[in-house]
Amino acid sequence: METVARVAFVYVLLMVTLRVVGKRELGRLSPFELVLLMLIPELFQQALMREDFSLTAAVIAFFSLVSLVFATSLLAHRFRWMERILAGEPAVIASGGRFVVEAMNHERVQPGEVYAELRKAGFERLSDARYIVLEDDGKLSIVPVERGGATRRDDDTPV
Numbered sequence: 001m002e003t004v005a006r007v008a009f010v011y012v013l014l015m016v017t018l019r020v021v022g023k024r025e026l027g028r029l030s031p032f033e034l035v036l037l038m039l040i041p042e043l044f045q046q047a048l049m050r051e052d053f054s055l056t057a058a059v060i061a062f063f064s065l066v067s068l069v070f071a072t073s074l075l076a077h078r079f080r081w082m083e084r085i086l087a088g089e090p091a092v093i094a095s096g097g098r099f100v101v102e103a104m105n106h107e108r109v110q111p112g113e114v115y116a117e118l119r120k121a122g123f124e125r126l127s128d129a130r131y132i133v134l135e136d137d138g139k140l141s142i143v144p145v146e147r148g149g150a151t152r153r154d155d156d157t158p159v
Contacts, residue, residue, distance in 0.1 A: 017062075043062050046058070129144060
């Protein structure tokens with residue numbers, strides 16, 4: 001019965017903490033922050049399985065980790081240079097119908113991946129895109145070429 005009580009305690013603790021952190025924070029996790037949050041089960045594993053009877057140590061470790069993630073996101077929000085370090089910058093990987101080879105090599109993006117995303121977005125050729133940008137969240141954004149005065153509005157849709 002003690003194990004059930006420990007699991008219930010951790011469940012309530014996680015539920016309350018994630019509510020306090022907020023939806024916006026959870027939706028904007030960087031890959032680094034996501035990996036850190038994936039450490040939470042490891043922090044509680046021994047305490048839940050009663051291999052280490054100190055649930056207090058697991059709670060302290062959990063709050064330390066959540067506090068660091070929250071503080072990092074606050075710093076990134078407050079200081080642009082910190083955001084660039086933590087989240088990165090978007091990279092133009094194609095421009096004017098041609099790949100920007102240096103950017104593709106730096107970001108490790110294969111041409112096949114770009115062509116697949118172009119097809120998914122309804123484009124037939126690389127030349128249909130004015131720019132293709134690898135966003136800081138890892139998604140590709142396609143800015144279409146203006147044809148005959150009309151612009152396709154697919155540029156807001158991450159691919």
